Amino acid sequence: MSITTKGIVFSAIKYGEADLIVKCFTQKSGLKTYLLRGVLKSRKGKIKASLFQPLTQIEIVANHKDKGTLEYMKDAKLENMYQSLHTNVVKSTVVMFLSEVLRNAVREEEANPALYNYLETSLEWFDTQEKTVNFHLLFLLKLSRYLGFYPDVPLRKYPVFNLLDGTFQEVETNDACVSDENVVLLQRLLGTDFDELSSIKLNQVTRSGFLLMLLSYYEIHLQGFHKPKSLAVLNEIYN
Structure with a gap:
């Protein structure tokens, strides 16, 4: 056809x-x-x-x-035609990293207009912005909605995040529970749009730690998913 x-x-x-x-x-x-x-x-x-x-x-x-x-x-x-995604060194490194994540995470051999629109509009936003250091974090978090394991927002007031079922809770119940600064950042990002990202200031240690938690979350919920090889390059460019 x-x-x-x-x-x-x-x-x-x-x-x-x-x-x-x-x-x-x-x-x-x-x-x-x-x-x-x-x-x-x-x-x-x-x-x-x-x-x-x-x-x-x-x-x-x-x-x-x-x-x-x-x-x-x-x-x-x-x-x-992108303005900067393939010419800006930092952005092109993020693009390489995200493309590897998408290769591992997206496997739908049927139309998904909502997912396509998300990818299209978020990449166009990334291309036109200057302050984008945390883009990949929010991109991956929002992507989880279209892949079926977005965190349970109504319960986000609780201090513990359970990676296994994507819910917030009052106490830790298994080894996949997180109760550190990553949870605080997760709670904040859940209420953030791309246009508000520049207001969130993170150091490299916090950014890297949160990304590792997100990738672990993906590994738990997507069979066969593994941490991208380009992660080391991404960390190096931000260092």
């Missing part, structure tokens, strides 16, 4: 000498993987390899067999 859809690039891996295997989260068809033959050597082809940088927003014309196999992309063009 031929389809035209917007998509966000999650990854592009070189295959052989001239091919790319590209994983995209598409607006109309969910997660799709495409084999692009000869794209790394062809200068005259419709599809340019430069389109497939991490988290680039593109428009795709493709044939989808919807059988869980590699799909065929007929054409692609830039949907939204």
Whole structure:
């Protein structure tokens, strides 16, 4: 079936000498993987390899067999040109980290318009802002809503957060409970929008500690999820 859809690039891996295997989260068809033959050597082809940088927003014309196999992309063009995500060193490092998280976390092979809209709008916000040092923290927290394990907000007044069931409680009941400064920051972020992020001041130790808690939360709730390899690079860039 031929389809035209917007998509966000999650990854592009070189295959052989001239091919790319590209994983995209598409607006109309969910997660799709495409084999692009000869794209790394062809200068005259419709599809340019430069389109497939991490988290680039593109428009795709493709044939989808919807059988869980590699799909065929007929054409692609830039949907939204970022101003800074691939040129600013700090932002590009965050993009690399988030794309790895998304590859591990998003597995839906069907349309999810709400998730697509969240990714699209939050990345566009990130691209246009200058003070974004805590963006990845709020991005991951909000992403958990679309993945099905957003924390239980009504109970957030309690001092303990249970990573196993995503609820706040009065006392610790298992080894997956957290009751340190990470809980205070979590409570604050649950009531924060991206536009309010600049008001939250964190040092690197606090930021790193909270991110590790978030990634542990993801590991508990997503089978097969693991801490991104690019985490070390992210920590280094913020140090």
